[in-house]
Amino acid sequence: MNNTTSGSGLPPRHISFDILRYNPQDPATAPRMQTYRIEDADSMTLFIALNEIREHQDPTLQFDFVCRAGICGSCAMMVNGRPQLACRTLTRNLPDVTTLAPLPFFELIGDLSVNTGKWMRGMSERLQTWVHTLEPAPDLRKIEARMNPDLAEQIYELDRCVECGCCVAACGTAQMRQDFVGAVGFGQIARFRLDPRDVRNDEDYYALIGDDTGVFGCMSLLACHDVCPKSLPLQTQIAFLRRKMAVA
Amino acid sequence: MKTVVTDVLVIGGGLAGLRMAIAARSRGHEAIVLSLVPPKRSHSAAAQGGMQAALANVTRGMGDNEDVHFEDTVRGSDWGADQIVARMFVNTAPKAARELAAWGTPWSRVRGGEREVIINEERVTLAERVDAHGLIAQRDFGGTKKWRTCYVSDGTGHAMLFTVSAHAISLGIDVHERCEALALIHDGERCYGAVVRNLITGELTAYLSRATALATGGAGRLYRVTTNAVICEGMGHALALETGVAALGNMEAIQFHPTGIFPAGILVTEGCRGDGGLLRDVDGHRFMPDYEPEKKELASRDVVSRRMEEHIRAGHGVSSRFGPHLWLDITLLGRRHIEHNLREVKEICESFLGIDPAEQWIPVRPAQHYTMGGVRTRPTGESPWLRGLFAAGEAACWDLHGFNRLGGNSVAETVVAGMIVGEYIADFCDKAENRVPLPVTLGEEFVKREAARLEALLGHSGKENAFHLCAEMQEIMTHHVGIFRQADALQAGIGRLQRLLQRSRDIGLTSKTWGANADLVAAYRLRRMLKLAITIAHGACQRTESRGAHFREDFPRRNDQDWLKRTLAFWPDDDAVLPRLDYEALDVKQMELPPGWRGYGAKNYVEHPDTPARQAEVEAIRTQMSDSDRFAVQHALMPYADKLPSACEGKNERLEEPLEE
Numbered sequence: 001m002n003n004t005t006s007g008s009g010l011p012p013r014h015i016s017f018d019i020l021r022y023n024p025q026d027p028a029t030a031p032r033m034q035t036y037r038i039e040d041a042d043s044m045t046l047f048i049a050l051n052e053i054r055e056h057q058d059p060t061l062q063f064d065f066v067c068r069a070g071i072c073g074s075c076a077m078m079v080n081g082r083p084q085l086a087c088r089t090l091t092r093n094l095p096d097v098t099t100l101a102p103l104p105f106f107e108l109i110g111d112l113s114v115n116t117g118k119w120m121r122g123m124s125e126r127l128q129t130w131v132h133t134l135e136p137a138p139d140l141r142k143i144e145a146r147m148n149p150d151l152a153e154q155i156y157e158l159d160r161c162v163e164c165g166c167c168v169a170a171c172g173t174a175q176m177r178q179d180f181v182g183a184v185g186f187g188q189i190a191r192f193r194l195d196p197r198d199v200r201n202d203e204d205y206y207a208l209i210g211d212d213t214g215v216f217g218c219m220s221l222l223a224c225h226d227v228c229p230k231s232l233p234l235q236t237q238i239a240f241l242r243r244k245m246a247v248a
Numbered sequence: 249m250k251t252v253v254t255d256v257l258v259i260g261g262g263l264a265g266l267r268m269a270i271a272a273r274s275r276g277h278e279a280i281v282l283s284l285v286p287p288k289r290s291h292s293a294a295a296q297g298g299m300q301a302a303l304a305n306v307t308r309g310m311g312d313n314e315d316v317h318f319e320d321t322v323r324g325s326d327w328g329a330d331q332i333v334a335r336m337f338v339n340t341a342p343k344a345a346r347e348l349a350a351w352g353t354p355w356s357r358v359r360g361g362e363r364e365v366i367i368n369e370e371r372v373t374l375a376e377r378v379d380a381h382g383l384i385a386q387r388d389f390g391g392t393k394k395w396r397t398c399y400v401s402d403g404t405g406h407a408m409l410f411t412v413s414a415h416a417i418s419l420g421i422d423v424h425e426r427c428e429a430l431a432l433i434h435d436g437e438r439c440y441g442a443v444v445r446n447l448i449t450g451e452l453t454a455y456l457s458r459a460t461a462l463a464t465g466g467a468g469r470l471y472r473v474t475t476n477a478v479i480c481e482g483m484g485h486a487l488a489l490e491t492g493v494a495a496l497g498n499m500e501a502i503q504f505h506p507t508g509i510f511p512a513g514i515l516v517t518e519g520c521r522g523d524g525g526l527l528r529d530v531d532g533h534r535f536m537p538d539y540e541p542e543k544k545e546l547a548s549r550d551v552v553s554r555r556m557e558e559h560i561r562a563g564h565g566v567s568s569r570f571g572p573h574l575w576l577d578i579t580l581l582g583r584r585h586i587e588h589n590l591r592e593v594k595e596i597c598e599s600f601l602g603i604d605p606a607e608q609w610i611p612v613r614p615a616q617h618y619t620m621g622g623v624r625t626r627p628t629g630e631s632p633w634l635r636g637l638f639a640a641g642e643a644a645c646w647d648l649h650g651f652n653r654l655g656g657n658s659v660a661e662t663v664v665a666g667m668i669v670g671e672y673i674a675d676f677c678d679k680a681e682n683r684v685p686l687p688v689t690l691g692e693e694f695v696k697r698e699a700a701r702l703e704a705l706l707g708h709s710g711k712e713n714a715f716h717l718c719a720e721m722q723e724i725m726t727h728h729v730g731i732f733r734q735a736d737a738l739q740a741g742i743g744r745l746q747r748l749l750q751r752s753r754d755i756g757l758t759s760k761t762w763g764a765n766a767d768l769v770a771a772y773r774l775r776r777m778l779k780l781a782i783t784i785a786h787g788a789c790q791r792t793e794s795r796g797a798h799f800r801e802d803f804p805r806r807n808d809q810d811w812l813k814r815t816l817a818f819w820p821d822d823d824a825v826l827p828r829l830d831y832e833a834l835d836v837k838q839m840e841l842p843p844g845w846r847g848y849g850a851k852n853y854v855e856h857p858d859t860p861a862r863q864a865e866v867e868a869i870r871t872q873m874s875d876s877d878r879f880a881v882q883h884a885l886m887p888y889a890d891k892l893p894s895a896c897e898g899k900n901e902r903l904e905e906p907l908e909e
Contacts, residue, residue, distance in 0.1 A: 025449060025763045042569075043512065043600070055715035059767035060759045064285070067477045069514040070599055071406060071592060072289040088599040109426075109448055110764050117286025117425045121417065130414035131352035138350045140343035141898040141907060144303075145350070146382030149357035153588070156354040156400055159407055163288055197352055 013040040015091055017053070019061070020101040023110040033099075034058075046086035046100075047075065050112075062111035070229065073162030076103055076169065077112045083166040085229045086112075103169040105178075116165040123181060127208050129188040131198045147196070158191035158237070160230045167224035167234065179213045183224035183234045186215060190237040193244075202248035205241075215242045249692055250453040254280045255677050257441050257457035259429045259484060261287030263409055263662035264641025264669075265463030266416045271670020271895075272459075273419050277677045280455065281416070281423045282444060284479050288413050291465050291477040295405025295659035296592055297519035298387060298397035301341035304902045305358050305383040307374050312394035313905065314338040315878055319841055321654060324391045324548050326796035326806060327834070327843040328498065328620075328650020328814070333627050335840070335888040337648050337657075337664050342900040344663040345384060345398050353411040355384040356399050356589075366524030366581055368544065369534070380903060387589075388522040389655045391548035391848070397656040402517050402592045405659050412663070430772070432460065432487050432637065433687075433694045439637035440687055442487070443698045450763040452699055454691030458682055459673045461629070462488060462639040463666075466619035470781050471730075472722035474616035475508050475515035484643040486776035488623040489783070492820040494631045495830070497624035497645035499780065499817055500787035503653055503797045504731050506552040508615025510573035512600055515617070516593045516610060518655040521545040523589060525578040527556065528609065529564040532575075540848055547848040550652040550797040553614035557731050566611065575609035582606070614731060618642065618658060620649040620797065621784070624816060627891050629669030636682065638673055640665035647814065651796025671893035705771050706762070710754035714770040717748050717755070721774075721781055724748075729785045734801040738789035745785060746825040749778045779819060783827045787815045790829060793854075808843050808856035812836065836862050840886035 014037055022031035036053045047068045054061045066074040068087045075086040078101040080094070106114035123129070138145075167183035174180045189205055192198045209215045218238055225235040256272040258265045261283030269279040281287065304312040317338040322329050349355055360381030362373050389397040400407035416423070429442035433454065441457040467482025468474035488494040506527070507516045521527075526534045527545055539555040540547045547555075556574055559565070565572025578586060578593070583606040586594055590605075597605040623631065623639035625646045631637040640646075641662045646669075648661055676682055728741025752775050759767040793807035794800050812834050817827040836842055836858035843859055845851050866885060873881045879899070883889070889897065901907040 023764070026761075045600070054766055055719075059715075059757075059770075060761070060765070062764055062766070065478055066285050066289045067291070067294050069294065070595060071403075072285075072293050072477065074285060074289045090599075090602075113764075115426075117289070120286065120288070121423070124414065124417050128418070130418040131350075133350075138346065140346050141900055142346075143901050143903070144346045144384055147355075147357050148382060149359045149385075152354045152357045153401075156356075156403070156407065159354050159400075159410060160403060162293075162406070163286075192352075195352060195354075197350070 013096070014038070015040045015094060016097045017049070018097065018099045019111065021111050022108065024108055025110065040091050044091040046079070046089045046091065049091055050086065062109065062113040064113045071162065073164030076116070076164040076166045077101065078103060078169070083169040083227050085164060088229065103165050105168050105174050106165055114165070116163065120163045120184070123185050127181060127185050127189055129192060131192065131195060132200050133197060134199055151194070151196070155191060155194050158187055158194065158232065161187050161232055162230060164229060166227045166229060170223035170227045172219050172221040172223070173217045177213065177217065180217050181209060181214055183238065185209070186238050186241055187232055187234060190241055202244055206245050206248040209241070210245045210248065215245050218242065249695055250451070251688060251691060252280070252453055252455045253686060254278050254455065254457050256459045256461065256673055257282065257455050258461045258463060259442060259487070260463035260465065260643065261423055262290035262292035262463060262465055262641065263412055263659065264666045265461070266412045267663050267666020268461050268463060268640055268670040268673060269421050270412070270416055270419060271667060272674050272677065273421050275674035277674055279421055281421060282427045282429060283423055283425050284428055284447070286425050287423050288409055290409060291480055292409045292659065292662060293406045294475070294477060294515065296402040296515065296517035297389065297522065298399035298404045298656050299345060299408070299660040300389070300392070300396045300654065300656035301345040301398050301660060302338060302396055303342055303345060303384055303386065303398065304394070304904060305380045306386045306395050307376055308388065308395035309386045310904065312396055313878070313902070314900070315882065316393050317341070317396060320392045321648065321657060322841045323846040324652050324654040325650025326652055326846060327808070327812065328501065328647070328796060330627065330647040331839050331841065331886060332888045332891055333646050333648050335886065336627060336668060336892055337661065339892065339900070340664045340667060340896045341660050343896060344660065344667060348408055348411055348663065349384060351411050351415050353407050354400055356401060358383050358385045369526065369580065377903070387519055388546065389518055390521065390546045390552065391543070391654045397522065399519065401588065402519050402590050408659060408663065428483070429487055430698045431694055432491050433691050434491055434493065434634055435687070435690060436493055438635040440690065443694050447769070448764055450765070452695050454695045456686040456688065456691050459636050459638060459676050461669070461673060462623055462637070462643045463641045464643045466642040467780055468616050468619065470722065470725050470777055470784070471616035472726040473508065473511070473513040475505055475513055476616065481773055481777055482619065482780045483773065483776060484639070485622060485780055488631070488637065488639070489779060489817070489819045490776065490822070491634060492818070492822070494634045494637060495624045495816040495818050496783060497621055497647060497814050497816055498651065498787070499621035499784045500791055500798050500815060501620035501651045501796060502616060502784065503549055503618035503620060504553040504614040505549055505617030506556055506614050507576050507612040509596065509600060510611040510613045511570040513615040514596055514600055516576065516596060516612065517590070520576060520578050520590060520593060523585065524581055525576055526580070528575040528577050529559060530566045531564070535559050535564065543848045548652055548846070549655060551849040553731055554799060556614055568611070573611045573613045576612045577609045578605050579607060579609070618653055620651060620653055621645055628672040629665065630672065630676070636676065638669055640669040651798055668893060668896055671895050675893070702768070702772070705755065705768060706757060706760050708756060710756035712751050712755045714755050714767065714774045717752055718770060718774050718777070721745065721748055721778060725781055729788055732799055732801050733788050735789065738785055742782060742785045742789060745778060745782045749775070749782065749825050752778060782825065783817045786826060787817060787829060791815065804850070806853035808859065809854045812843065812856050838886060840866070840882065842866060
């Protein structure tokens with residue numbers, strides 16, 4: 001399906017990508033824009049387009065894809081200035097000239113590849129994003145503890161985060177302070193706060209996010225909410241957390 | 249030269265790898281996990297529909313237990329599975345699901361009272377037991393007698409992976425991300441770790457370990473159309489094969505999933521059919537009942553995929569410019585169900601097809617989905633040929649799935665095998681005989697060898713292009729080693745793959761960088777992928793029968809007399825262009841469930857000479873013990889309890905089966 005033309009009988013459209021190139025591993029190079037031109041095709045995504053460029057035009061181009069199905073969060077990048085998942089971006093929805101850049105804020109690996117994994121691990125360690133329990137390990141032979149079905153669904157709603165980094169890349173506060181935990185961090189705190197298996201209380205959460213690097217650093221610009229590819233209810237969750245933390 | 253020393257080196261950061269690391273760490277051993285990508289991005293996250301565990305919480309799961317799960321799994325495998333391993337698995341699966349529940353997985357839960365579901369095109373009211381309210385829910389899946397598949401909406405793998413990853417972080421387990429193992433360090437008898445390349449800097453490091461565990465997932469990217477993530481290139485399989493000592497098992501057993509969206513091959517879950525979705529043809533006709541009156545859309549995956557291709561061949565496909573396809577219809581499930589229980593499916597349809605699956609049918613066609621074959625291990629997960637080398641999950645062949653894996657059994661296997669093999673790894677590290685000094689010099693030699701190979705690749709100005717050769721390999725595998733196989737096409741395919749392997753020695757790289765270099769990565773992986781592709785094709789060509797997902801048009805019958813055996817592939821000579829195949833017979837006389845008809849698919853097989861006697865023996869034991877409980881009968885038929893590590897022992901409680909104190 002790589003080399004197909006549109007079905008309408010019209011001449012195929014060509015699409016140009018202006019890509020921000022920089023390899024920090026190579027001190028001799030400087031950041032620059034480089035343009036690649038390919039023929040558009042039916043149901044082509046940025047995953048297909050960038051691989052075609054790499055396989056046929058420039059094998060040095062760096063980018064990250066894993067699932068190419070919108071579920072793993074690897075491929076977030078700035079597409080015409082907006083952070084989004086590249087694999088889910090259909091080229092037919094892009095203008096004739098499209099600018100691609102790596103997500104800001106995260107450590108640059110090279111070209112469109114950034115180290116979201118490293119940052120997310122740090123965030124997880126800092127906010128301790130796991131179920132905290134005082135119970136000894138349960139007897140796995142016995143019937144599991146019950147959970148309200150609606151609550152389970154609410155937790156999953158927040159658990160759907162794929163840690164792609166779009167919310168942080170779009171965040172006004174994160175542009176100014178590198179130590180901001182971002183909407184992804186708030187979303188996870190909200191998730192564990194909701195989870196009855198986690199024994200932490202609001203004072204514990206206050207200790208984690210009750211300052212300007214946390215929930216009080218948020219300026220309520222809420223681009224995070226607008227760009228989240230999983231449509232997580234970040235706006236509500238941040239507002240709710242801030243109210244809870246203010247009284248904690 | 250840099251050397252890293254650890255007790256346990258786990259290669260692969262998906263569910264199986266992380267769970268093994270957790271087991272080792274919890275027993276006091278240091279574990280390092282290597283991962284090509286941040287672990288939460290592993291392909292485990294792509295499991296949508298669920299995990300099989302016989303909890304019997306929902307009404308339609310009542311009466312389910314380990315025995316039923318065991319039989320479903322063995323029938324699904326077309327009797328290729330190791331029945332001891334299947335027993336170990338079904339007894340541990342409920343524990344694994346419950347462990348995940350304790351660690352935080354937001355399992356979808358049973359809602360007591362009446363609810364409406366779609367079964368066989370009809371709206372049916374099911375009454376869920378009030379005393380099951382709040383327990384883990386199960387949905388229906390293919391090839392199962394009971395509703396057994398535990399799920400988190402249709403993001404089960406994602407939720408499980410985030411839970412297990414969070415738990416690994418809480419234990420402080422180090423994950424070295426964007427690192428790739430290039431070779432196992434071994435002396436022909438014992439494995440001591442791996443040569444590891446940092447994918448950002450290109451730096452090579454010797455990781456020396458007492459135990460090394462492969463959990464690198466499948467090899468779907470050998471095929472052009474696959475549901476697999478781009479990192480599923482079979483590199484763990486290749487690491488083992490390239491030792492020349494360890495064997496791969498049943499590599500010809502490749503699963504094609506019935507519902508890859510067409511033409512991209514992105515998966516939509518079996519849960520669509522489990523929840524009542526239908527397959528339709530060009531006329532909108534629901535064709536599966538014509539072929540499989542009993543299980544219909546919910547026969548095992550190999551059967552449904554073959555029936556779909558058969559129906560397309562009969563001219564009932566929907567034509568499109570990319571070729572023919574069929575339809576998956578979930579509109580009858582209703583918008584509310586889709587938006588709550590099939591939300592990933594909905595997102596995928598919107599993003600990649602631009603359709604609303606609550607209103608429109610989804611174009612589908614079978615796509616490569618799962619690698620049943622893998623690094624051949626004992627039930628403990630250890631390679632019989634290389635001490636200290638373990639494997640678990642899709643990369644392994646301990647052999648739970650035989651020639652066809654049931655939906656919901658793979659993501660279950662990741663955590664179950666992670667628990668079991670992880671315990672055996674810890675046992676291994678505990679033993680004084682395995683506290684051997686780690687061979688620093690050997691590690692250095694392996695690093696030098698790999699460095700020289702990379703330098704040779706970078707320095708060679710050949711005329712071949714790795715990306716193009718790879719695309720050619722994927723075409724060959726799709727056309728010659730796909731759902732329908734026959735001798736001529738397989739022979740031709742092997743010849744073409746061998747020529748590609750020879751051409752791969754003349755790859756010229758455009759990019760000569762030692763560090764991040766996609767061209768270089770494609771080149772060194774390609775040679776390994778070609779070896780695997782040849783191994784699959786050769787095994788498929790030699791196996792002159794049809795079993796599970798391996799279907800030979802020229803030998804359409806399952807032949808237990810000649811082929812109730814597992815293929816073993818060795819690649820002792822690096823310059824060879826064909827593996828050495830060997831076979832390991834399955835012992836019918838030890839089987840709890842002797843070979844028979846699966847209950848779906850063709851009722852047509854050649855019996856093994858030992859089957860009638862074993863069948864009579866099994867029936868006699870069952871009659872004799874008709875007053876005994878099911879555990880005693882099982883034990884009399886095929887004892888396995890001594891194979892389970894103590895952490896995984898014990899009966900599983902159910903509402904209908906309280907634990908006796």
